[in-house]
Amino acid sequence: MQEKKVLxxxxxxxxxxxxxxxxxxxxxxxxxxxxxxxxxxxGSGKSTLLRLATLLDKMDAGELIYLGKKAAEMKEDKKxxxxxxxxHKSRLRQMKRYFGLVFQSFHLFPHxxxxxxxxxxxxxxAKVPAEEARERAMKLLEQLGLEDKADAYPQQLSGGQQxxxxxARALALQPKILFFDEPTSALDPELTAEVLKVIKELAREHxxxxxxxxxMQFAREVSDRIVFMEQGVIVQEGTPEEIxxxxxxxLKEFIGKLNL
Amino acid sequence: xxFAAELSKYIPMFAQxxxxxxxxxxxxxxxxxxxxxxxxxxxxxxxxxxxxIRTLAKVYISVxxxxxxxxxxxxxxxxxxxxxxxxxxxxxxxxAVIIAxxxxxxxxxxxxxxxxxxxxxxxxxEAADVLGYSKAQTFFKIILPQVIKRVLPPVTxxxxxxxxxTSLAFxxxxxxxxxxxxxxxxxxxxxxxxxxxxVFYYVFNLLVAMLMERIEKKLSYYR
Ligand SMILES: Nc1ncnc2c1ncn2[C@@H]1O[C@H](COP(=O)(O)OP(=O)(O)OP(=O)(O)O)[C@@H](O)[C@H]1O
Ligand SMILES: [Mg+2]
Numbered sequence: 211m212q213e214k215k216v217l218x219x220x221x222x223x224x225x226x227x228x229x230x231x232x233x234x235x236x237x238x239x240x241x242x243x244x245x246x247x248x249x250x251x252x253g254s255g256k257s258t259l260l261r262l263a264t265l266l267d268k269m270d271a272g273e274l275i276y277l278g279k280k281a282a283e284m285k286e287d288k289k290x291x292x293x294x295x296x297x298h299k300s301r302l303r304q305m306k307r308y309f310g311l312v313f314q315s316f317h318l319f320p321h322x323x324x325x326x327x328x329x330x331x332x333x334x335x336a337k338v339p340a341e342e343a344r345e346r347a348m349k350l351l352e353q354l355g356l357e358d359k360a361d362a363y364p365q366q367l368s369g370g371q372q373x374x375x376x377x378a379r380a381l382a383l384q385p386k387i388l389f390f391d392e393p394t395s396a397l398d399p400e401l402t403a404e405v406l407k408v409i410k411e412l413a414r415e416h417x418x419x420x421x422x423x424x425x426m427q428f429a430r431e432v433s434d435r436i437v438f439m440e441q442g443v444i445v446q447e448g449t450p451e452e453i454x455x456x457x458x459x460x461l462k463e464f465i466g467k468l469n470l
Numbered sequence: 471x472x473f474a475a476e477l478s479k480y481i482p483m484f485a486q487x488x489x490x491x492x493x494x495x496x497x498x499x500x501x502x503x504x505x506x507x508x509x510x511x512x513x514x515x516x517x518x519x520x521x522x523i524r525t526l527a528k529v530y531i532s533v534x535x536x537x538x539x540x541x542x543x544x545x546x547x548x549x550x551x552x553x554x555x556x557x558x559x560x561x562x563x564x565x566a567v568i569i570a571x572x573x574x575x576x577x578x579x580x581x582x583x584x585x586x587x588x589x590x591x592x593x594x595x596e597a598a599d600v601l602g603y604s605k606a607q608t609f610f611k612i613i614l615p616q617v618i619k620r621v622l623p624p625v626t627x628x629x630x631x632x633x634x635x636t637s638l639a640f641x642x643x644x645x646x647x648x649x650x651x652x653x654x655x656x657x658x659x660x661x662x663x664x665x666x667x668x669v670f671y672y673v674f675n676l677l678v679a680m681l682m683e684r685i686e687k688k689l690s691y692y693r
Contacts (some may be wrong), residue, residue, distance in 0.1 A: 266601055317597035320692050321615050330611070331601040363692040369602045383601065 212242040215308050217387050219420055222271035223257055232258050234442040240387065243416040247429035250439035251464060256422040260428040264311045265302055269294055276308045310380030314392040316372045324375050325360040328382045336383055350378040354408055370401030374408055390421040426468050430454060487666055497636045501571040508572060509579025515525050516584050534577030540638050543570040567639045578628050586621035617690045626682040
């Protein structure tokens with residue numbers, strides 16, 4: 211069988227805040243259709259990694275490549291020193307089409323209806339005809355069980371519904387990869403379940419996803435691969451079986467703690 | 471007694487008073503018209519990445535808010551003469567008042583806008599960024615509409631203060647309402663014009679408050 215195309219490549223990524231190295235030489239590859247979960251203790255750099263991948267922050271060193279196109283690469287200057295150089299702004303803006311990001315606290319636009327939250331970027335950023343954007347949004351809302359909420363404002367929805375709308379908002383731009391940063395951490399268990407169900411459905415449809423999560427059981431079920439991070443490095447990476455039957459004491463301890 | 475004759479005594483008085491009303495409303499409207507956008511510009515300056523611009527805006531705001539408006543009116547009116555020996559003539563009175571009001575209120579509005587803009591959660595910018603909105607789209611579509619809603623209550627307060635402040639135009643004897651009312655009162659030794667002026671200001675404020683409330687209601691389609 212032919213290997214699936216690599217959608218995202220991050221090579222030797224480093225990032226410091228105020229002189230403290232938060233990511234130390236991280237490399238990760240994601241292929242089409244893969245679901246990768248990132249787990250690890252608080253402060254290990256998971257969110258930072260997603261923020262670098264989604265261009266919300268800039269890395270200090272390393273490469274960021276989407277579909278073979280370099281968003282950032284290491285280049286030598288005249289003195290022979292290597293620097294991380296990002297592509298031109300307009301190119302980066304084009305690359306943003308490749309991915310979507312679902313935030314822990316949704317960040318829906320409160321002054322837009324659910325429908326407008328989902329259709330505004332497709333219409334005004336991706337230049338999709340309004341009618342088509344609305345049809346696409348309606349389909350997504352049905353798929354996510356929100357067809358009767360099109361005209362509601364975000365504050366009129368439960369947290370779980372808001373998170374599903376934010377997933378629809380991201381999907382409406384038809385990204386190749388969807389990132390999630392702890393999509394259920396702001397939700398109580400019942401609402402968590404409905405959001406996880408949606409993500410599982412997306413996985414069945416072979417949506418490529420990178421999910422930062424503390425939900426171990428969910429990660430185990432949904433992932434093709436799990437990445438365990440600690441203190442800015444990838445400690446271990448493998449299939450759910452490999453991760454849950456690890457002999458690494460740190461990983462064992464981490465999983466054990468969360469499974470209590 | 472001839473009632474009509476009694477009433478006709480007041481006609482020129484009310485004509486004169488209403489002239490004052492018109493000037494008051496003019497000062498009010500022109501000040502809002504220019505100071506609200508200028509305030510936005512100053513707010514941007516205050517939040518600029520360039521330090522010099524930031525400092526200039528900061529000093530401007532602090533001077534405008536830290537000195538009396540009355541003094542500012544006098545400086546704008548007499549400044550050209552005392553500083554440059556330029557005689558502006560009486561036609562400059564009204565523009566001088568407007569300029570002073572505009573630069574003063576722009577400073578207050580700038581601080582209100584800045585507080586409003588800075589109160590916006592960073593997540594709104596980040597969500598817009600990931601969705602591919604440009605900086606301008608993000609500001610005008612996502613941030614500004616929410617900021618307008620947030621700043622409406624303090625803007626209302628400022629607007630009501632402005633109605634009362636219009637009587638300061640008095641200081642350089644512009645044919646403004648209180649001035650007119652006082653002149654008329656002195657000439658006819660009657661309280662009627664002063665009461666008339668009081669009623670006018672009260673009703674004017676009431677109307678402004680009602681209008682702002684309507685706008686606020688209109689913007690309450692989301693919480
Ligand atoms: N903007 C920032 N400025 C300074 N330090 C930061 C910044 N963002 C993150 N950090 C620091 O970087 C480290 C990694 O943070 P990060 O948010 O990536 O961790 P995380 O793995 O997502 O943790 P959690 O599970 O709590 O979300 C932390 O020590 C954090 O304090
Ligand atoms: Mg995090």
